[in-house]
Amino acid sequence: MSNSREISYPTAKTTAKTYNIKTETPNFSNMAKRGMSLESLINTSNEFYLFQEIACIHKKPTPIQVVNVEYKSRATARITEAYYTTPSTTDYNGVFNQKHIDFEAKQTNLSSLPFHNFHKHQIEHMTRVTKQGGICFVIIYFVKFDVFYLIPSTFIVDAYAKSKNEGQRKSISAKIAAEIGYAIELNSFPPIDYLQIIKQYYQGGAFVGK
Amino acid sequence: MSNSREISYPTAKTTAKTYNIKTETPNFSNMAKRGMSLESLINTSNEFYLFQEIACIHKKPTPIQVVNVEYKSRATARITEAYYTTPSTTDYNGVFNQKHIDFEAKQTNLSSLPFHNFHKHQIEHMTRVTKQGGICFVIIYFVKFDVFYLIPSTFIVDAYAKSKNEGQRKSISAKIAAEIGYAIELNSFPPIDYLQIIKQYYQGGAFVGK
Numbered sequence: 001m002s003n004s005r006e007i008s009y010p011t012a013k014t015t016a017k018t019y020n021i022k023t024e025t026p027n028f029s030n031m032a033k034r035g036m037s038l039e040s041l042i043n044t045s046n047e048f049y050l051f052q053e054i055a056c057i058h059k060k061p062t063p064i065q066v067v068n069v070e071y072k073s074r075a076t077a078r079i080t081e082a083y084y085t086t087p088s089t090t091d092y093n094g095v096f097n098q099k100h101i102d103f104e105a106k107q108t109n110l111s112s113l114p115f116h117n118f119h120k121h122q123i124e125h126m127t128r129v130t131k132q133g134g135i136c137f138v139i140i141y142f143v144k145f146d147v148f149y150l151i152p153s154t155f156i157v158d159a160y161a162k163s164k165n166e167g168q169r170k171s172i173s174a175k176i177a178a179e180i181g182y183a184i185e186l187n188s189f190p191p192i193d194y195l196q197i198i199k200q201y202y203q204g205g206a207f208v209g210k
Numbered sequence: 211m212s213n214s215r216e217i218s219y220p221t222a223k224t225t226a227k228t229y230n231i232k233t234e235t236p237n238f239s240n241m242a243k244r245g246m247s248l249e250s251l252i253n254t255s256n257e258f259y260l261f262q263e264i265a266c267i268h269k270k271p272t273p274i275q276v277v278n279v280e281y282k283s284r285a286t287a288r289i290t291e292a293y294y295t296t297p298s299t300t301d302y303n304g305v306f307n308q309k310h311i312d313f314e315a316k317q318t319n320l321s322s323l324p325f326h327n328f329h330k331h332q333i334e335h336m337t338r339v340t341k342q343g344g345i346c347f348v349i350i351y352f353v354k355f356d357v358f359y360l361i362p363s364t365f366i367v368d369a370y371a372k373s374k375n376e377g378q379r380k381s382i383s384a385k386i387a388a389e390i391g392y393a394i395e396l397n398s399f400p401p402i403d404y405l406q407i408i409k410q411y412y413q414g415g416a417f418v419g420k
Contacts, residue, residue, distance in 0.1 A: 093322035098343030133308030
C-alpha cells in the first residue's frame with residue numbers, strides 16, 4: 001500500500017520556498033527509525049498539506065498558566081513563572097475540504113497504549129466534535145513495531161468508558177489497533193498521510209469498512 | 211432585534227451544573243459596560259454553546275515559547291523563563307452543525323480598528339480557511355460605541371491587502387463595520403450570539419445580504 005502515490009497533488013508555487021521535492025526529499029522512514037517523534041512527523045505533514053493547499057490543520061499551542069511576567073522593556077515581556085495545565089481538547093484541528101478535522105496523537109514504546117493516556121476532558125471533547133459532525137480520530141504510533149494507526153474516536157470513547165469497569169481492557173494493543181483502525185504507511189511527502197485515510201474511509205459522516 | 215429569542219435551545223442536563231438560567235441570569239449588558247472584555251464575553255458564549263450542545267468552539271491557548279523549566283519534584287514542572295510568540299492562526303475555532311468555524315476577536319477603544327492589529331500570518335490563515343470551505347470571520351468590539359460587529363474574513367483580507375497601498379484606508383471604522391458587517395446585540399445567554407448570525411446569513415459557502 002502506498003497511499004501518497006494515489007493522490008495527484010496540485011503544484012503549488014508556495015512549496016518551492018520550503019522544499020525542493022525533486023532534489024531534497026528527506027528520508028522520513030530513516031528519521032522515524034532514528035527517533036523522529038510522531039509530533040514532528042505530523043507537524044511536517046500538516047505543513048505539507050498547508051503549502052499544497054490540501055488542508056489547513058494546526059497543532060494547538062500547549063496550554064500554559066502564566067503566574068508572573070516581568071517587563072524588562074516596553075517591547076519584551078519575560079514570563080518568569082508559569083505552569084503546564086491539562087489540555088481540555090485534542091492537540092490538532094483544522095479544516096479539510098469543507099470538513100472539520102480534530103485529532104489527538106499518541107506515541108508509545110509499549111505494545112499497548114494505556115487509556116489513562118487520555119484525559120477525561122479530551123474524551124468528552126471527542127464526543128462533542130463527533131456530535132457536531134466533525135471528523136474525529138486518534139493517531140497512535142507504536143514505536144516498538146514501527147506502525148501508525150488512525151483510530152476513529154468513536155472506538156476510543158467507547159473503550160475508554162468500558163475501561164473504567166472491572167475486567168475490561170485498560171489499554172489499546174497494536175493488535176486491536178490493526179483490527180479496528182487504519183494503518184498509515186510512512187512516506188516522504190507527507191510523512192504521515194492521514195488525510196488519505198479520511199478521503200478513502202470517511203463517508204456519510206462515519207468511518208467505513210476497510 | 212433580539213437574536214437569541216428566535217432560537218429554541220435544547221434543554222441540556224449538563225447546563226444545570228454551570229448555570230441556573232431561571233434564577234441566576236447574569237446581566238452581561240452591565241458587565242460589558244463595567245469593562246468585561248470581548249474575550250470574556252466570547253468565552254462565556256462558547257461555554258454556553260458547549261453545554262447546550264449547540265457547537266464545540268474553543269479559544270486556542272496563547273502561544274508561548276518555553277526556554278527554561280525547573281523540576282522541583284516529579285509531579286510539578288515550573289517554567290522559569292518563557293516568551294509570548296506571535297500567533298500564526300486566529301484565536302478561536304471549532305465545529306458547528308458540520309461546519310468548521312474560525313475567527314479572530316478584536317476590541318478597540320478607538321473609532322476605527324487599525325489593520326496593523328492583524329498579523330500577516332493571521333490574514334494568510336483566513337484565506338486558507340475560506341479556501342477549504344471553513345466559515346471565517348472577525349468579531350470587532352468598538353468599546354466607545356458599545357457595538358459588536360461580525361465581519362466576514364473576505365472583507366478583512368481584501369481591505370488588509372489594499373491598506374498596504376498609498377491613499378487606502380489603514381483601518382476599519384465602526385461606520386464601515388456597520389455597513390459591511392452584521393451587528394451582534396448583547397444578550398444574556400449567550401452574551402454574544404455570533405452563531406445566530408452564521409445561521410441567518412451564511413448560505414452556500416458565503417455570507418449573504420442582511
